[in-house]
Structures are given as structure tokens and as C-alpha cells.
Amino acid sequence: xxxxxxxxxxxxxxxxxxxxxxxxxxxxxxxxxxxxxxxxxxxxxxxxxxxxxxxxxxxxxxxxxxxxxxxxxxxxxxxxxxxxxxxxxxxxxxxxxxxxxxxxxxxxxxxxxxxxxxxxxxxxxxxxxxxxxxxx
Amino acid sequence: xxxxxxxxxxxxxxxxxxxxxxxxxxxxxxxxxxxxxxxxxxxxxxxxxxxxxxxxxxxxxxxxxxxxxxxxxxxxxxxxxxxxxxxxxxxxxxxxxxxxxxxxxxxxxxxxxxxxxxxxxxxxxxxxxxxxxxxxxxxxxxxxxxxxxxxxxxxxxxxxxxxxxxxxxxxxxxxxxxxxxxxxxxxxxxxxxxxxxxxxxxxxxxxxxxxxxxxxxxxxxxxxxxxxxxxxxxxxxxxxxxxxxxxxxxxxxxxxxxxxxxx
Numbered sequence: 001x002x003x004x005x006x007x008x009x010x011x012x013x014x015x016x017x018x019x020x021x022x023x024x025x026x027x028x029x030x031x032x033x034x035x036x037x038x039x040x041x042x043x044x045x046x047x048x049x050x051x052x053x054x055x056x057x058x059x060x061x062x063x064x065x066x067x068x069x070x071x072x073x074x075x076x077x078x079x080x081x082x083x084x085x086x087x088x089x090x091x092x093x094x095x096x097x098x099x100x101x102x103x104x105x106x107x108x109x110x111x112x113x114x115x116x117x118x119x120x121x122x123x124x125x126x127x128x129x130x131x132x133x134x135x136x
Numbered sequence: 137x138x139x140x141x142x143x144x145x146x147x148x149x150x151x152x153x154x155x156x157x158x159x160x161x162x163x164x165x166x167x168x169x170x171x172x173x174x175x176x177x178x179x180x181x182x183x184x185x186x187x188x189x190x191x192x193x194x195x196x197x198x199x200x201x202x203x204x205x206x207x208x209x210x211x212x213x214x215x216x217x218x219x220x221x222x223x224x225x226x227x228x229x230x231x232x233x234x235x236x237x238x239x240x241x242x243x244x245x246x247x248x249x250x251x252x253x254x255x256x257x258x259x260x261x262x263x264x265x266x267x268x269x270x271x272x273x274x275x276x277x278x279x280x281x282x283x284x285x286x287x288x289x290x291x292x293x294x295x296x297x298x299x300x301x302x303x304x305x306x307x308x309x310x311x312x313x314x315x316x317x318x319x320x321x322x323x324x325x326x327x328x329x330x331x332x333x334x335x336x337x338x339x340x341x342x343x344x345x346x347x348x349x350x351x352x353x354x355x356x357x358x359x360x361x362x363x364x365x366x367x368x369x370x371x372x373x374x375x376x377x378x379x380x381x382x383x384x385x386x387x388x389x390x391x392x393x394x395x396x397x398x399x
Contacts, residue, residue, distance in 0.1 A: 042169055052178055054189055055201050059169070112201050114187040114194070115267045116179045118244035122197045124237070125173065 035066035035076045035101030037133045053113040054120070064133035068099040077104050077134025086135075104134035193242035193383040196224050196280070204234050224280070225328050233276050238390035241268065245374045245382040259366045259373060260303065262349035263384050265340045271391035277337035278330045279317075279350065282380040284370040285326045295322040295357040296369050298329065302336045303348035313351055320357060321369070337386050 043058040044050055050057070070086050072078035082099035089096045106127035115121050179187075189198065199222040226234075234240065243263035261279070279300055297320055301313035317331040333350065340347040354366050367373060372380040 047166060051187070053175075054194060054198060110201060110205050111173060112194075112197050113175065114179050115241070116264075117187045118191070118193065118246070119264065119267060120187075120194045120197050120242045121267075122201060122240040123174070124239070 033066045035064060035068050035133055035135050037130055038063050038065045053111060055112040056109070059109065059111075060129060062130035064101045064103055064130060066101050066133075068101055068135035072099070072135055076101075077132060079134065079136055082135040099135040101133060102136050103130045103132070104136075105131035107131050188378065191244065191378045192280070192282070192381045193244045193385075195379055196383065196385065197240060197242055199224050200226070200234060200240065204231060227330075233387040236275050236389060237387040239269070239272060239388040241386045241388065243384040243386070245384070247374060259352040259371075260349050261352060261374075261382055262347070263340075265337060265347065265386075266344060268337075268341050268386065268388070269391075272388040273391065274334060274338050274341070275387040275389055276332065277334045277384060277386040279333045279382065279384050281329045281331070281352075281366075281382050282372040282376075283321055283326060283329055284372055284376075284380065285324075286370065295320055296364075297355050297357050298331070298366070298369075298371070299353045299355070300331045300333060300336075301351040301353065302339065303351050304346075316350065326370075333384060337384070 040061045040063045041058055042061060044053045045057045068076060068078070068082060068086065070090055072083055072086055076082075078099065085096070085099040089098050107129045108124055108126045109128045110122060110124050112120065112122045187194070189195065203222050204226065243265060245261040245263060247262070281298070297318055299318040300316040302316050304312040304314055316333055316336050319329050319331055321329060336350060352366055352371070354364050354369055354371070355362075356364070372382065374381050
């Protein structure tokens with residue numbers, strides 16, 4: 001924690017420059033990574049919703065991020081059409097976009113919450129949690 | 137300061153950064169997630185007095201959530217051998233209804249006064265079904281009553297018939313009842329009793345003004361004496377132990393139309 005605090009203080013003065021620089025901005029580096037599943041967790045407990053939403057404690061959603069660059073390999077779960085899309089993109093990069101990094105498998109969640117002070121509902125939501133990502 | 141509650145991986149291996157978002161951003165994200173889940177706002181009257189999970193109705197659904205849905209929430213339903221009846225004595229019919237349902241709702245019994253209804257020895261139970269989303273298909277509904285052994289008047293060898301009626305009219309203090317379902321209970325049996333009240337719930341959802349509740353009548357099975365009070369045979373009422381109070385559960389199939397409530 002002390003090391004992080006020192007590092008934070010040291011970099012505070014140049015933080016704006018850092019964010020605006022495409023070569024050092026973590027967001028840009030992150031986008032250049034290959035398509036894969038990433039963590040997104042919404043904590044109902046930390047949001048103080050636990051007296052209202054009985055279960056679960058949070059929503060473990062995940063999301064897909066990264067690029068679908070040539071050559072598409074097995075790690076990207078590419079569809080056949082994604083390979084075609086990549087080839088056309090290579091021919092006309094200004095006109096045709098690359099394939100999209102998107103969920104290939106989704107699973108449901110169930111949420112249990114109070115409707116009012118006495119009635120309760122258990123609701124199933126389909127296709128809410130990303131299980132795997134791929135290039136489409 | 138409150139934690140944001142939103143945890144996003146920044147994409148770097150082994151380095152997870154919890155970005156602190158502004159209050160305005162946080163409120164927007166909260167509203168978006170609430171909207172996505174069809175929960176546009178906190179329920180009424182719950183800010184000052186949080187609802188109690190120890191009551192029978194929330195406990196029932198929590199039991200289903202823990203034991204009947206499966207741990208990994210996978211596409212296929214949990215295997216029969218892995219299922220547990222739990223403290224609410226879930227049956228095969230219950231599990232089938234759970235598998236078919238998109239929404240399961242419980243309704244706590246209330247002592248809602250309806251002018252003109254005279255109470256005899258039976259008990260009237262009323263349920264607020266106004267929150268049932270329109271267009272939801274009712275798969276089934278059941279009334280759940282807890283029968284306790286902790287009663288003085290219980291005849292050791294007796295068996296009793298518990299009958300539920302739907303209250304139809306209340307003109308001039310007279311009451312018209314329509315038979316809904318009945319269940320037999322015998323000496324030595326303690327636990328949850330279930331009655332099929334699908335028709336009654338369907339009627340109340342489609343005719344809110346006609347919701348005058350259910351009338352619960354208890355007779356000895358041999359009809360040797362007149363109607364007795366449900367409490368006398370151990371039926372727990374809405375003033376009994378919170379985790380044993382009567383409630384109704386409805387199993388619904390979604391219409392597929394996503395709710396769009398105004399924020």
C-alpha cells in the first residue's frame with residue numbers, strides 16, 4: 001500500500017499526459033490484446049441492495065474485449081464467417097470492419113428480491129452471464 | 137465513502153484495478169443495471185424498515201434458490217437425485233413447476249378487511265396479487281399452510297379436512313363461496329400442507345376487484361362435529377411464528393415481453 005501510494009503521488013503530476021498518450025494509455029494497450037473474456041462483477045452488497053435483493057450477493061456478469069486480428073486462431077473461438085470478415089477487412093481496411101469480439105456462450109442467472117415488504121419474487125434471466133467469448 | 141460495487145478487470149494479467157467512479161456515474165450504472173433486471177426502483181416502504189428474510193415466504197424462495205436451481209445455474213435443470221425437498225417438503229410436482237417457470241412469486245397472507253364479510257369459525261386469508269406482471273402465464277399456484285403439533289385441542293386419533301374456498305360476494309353480510317381445493321391431515325403429521333389455488337390466482341389477476349380472498353374451513357374428516365377453528369388443529373395463522381405463516385406461491389411462464397417500467 002505504501003509503495004502504491006508513493007507511485008501514485010509520483011505519477012499524479014503527469015497523469016493527464018499519460019492518459020492522453022496512445023502509446024502509454026493502458027486502454028489502448030488493452031484494446032490491442034486478443035479477444036477474450038474479462039471480469040465484470042456488480043456487488044449488490046457493496047451497493048447496499050442486500051436488504052432488498054436477497055440473493056445472490058452480486059452479479060458475476062463478465063464481458064468480452066480485445067481485437068480479432070489476422071490470423072484468427074483457435075483461442076479466439078472464431079466462426080467461419082469471422083475468417084471471411086477478416087480477409088475482406090485486410091483487402092479494404094478503411095471500408096470493412098474486423099470481426100467483433102462477442103460472447104459465444106451465455107448462461108442464465110436467478111435473482112431473488114422483495115417486491116414490497118412482504119411479497120417476494122424469484123426471477124430467472126436468460127443469457128446474462130458470459131461463459132466464453134469469440135470472434136463473430 | 138461507499139464502495140462502488142462495480143469491479144472491472146483492466147485487461148492486464150494478475151493486475152485488477154478497482155476504478156473509483158464518480159457519484160453521478162455510479163447512479164447511472166445502478167439505474168442501468170436495475171433497468172436491465174426490471175427493477176426500476178427500491179420497493180416502497182422498505183428504506184426505513186427492511187423486509188424480513190426469516191418470514192416463511194422469502195425463506196421458501198431462498199430454499200428453492202439454494203436447493204432446486206443448481207449451483208452453477210447451467211442451462212439444464214439440476215438432476216433429480218441432487219434435489220432436496222428442504223424444510224418446505226418440495227414434491228416432484230413442485231420441481232416440475234420450478235423447471236418450467238421463468239418467475240416464481242410468493243404472497244404473504246394478510247388480514248385484509250373486506251366490508252360485509254362475516255367470519256364464522258373458519259379463517260379468511262387475503263393476498264395482494266397486484267404486482268403480478270400482466271401477460272404472465274400462470275403455470276400453477278399453491279396455498280401453503282403449516283400444521284403444528286403444538287395444540288391442546290387436537291384429538292390424537294382424529295383426521296381433519298381442510299378446505300379452501302374463494303369468497304365470491306359479500307352483499308348484505310352474506311357470503312358465497314366457491315370450492316377451490318381440500319387436503320386431509322391426520323394426527324401425528326406436522327409440516328407444510330399444500331392446496332392447489334391456481335384457479336383462484338388466475339381469477340384475481342384478471343379481476344382485481346373480485347379479490348376477496350380465500351375462506352379456510354376445517355372439519356373433522358368424519359363430519360362428526362361442526363366446523364372447527366384452524367388454530368384448534370394446529371394451522372399456523374398470520375399471527376403465528378414468522379417462518380410458519382401461511383403464504384401463496386405462484387409459478388409463471390414469461391410472456392417474452394420485456395417489462396418497461398418508467399423510471
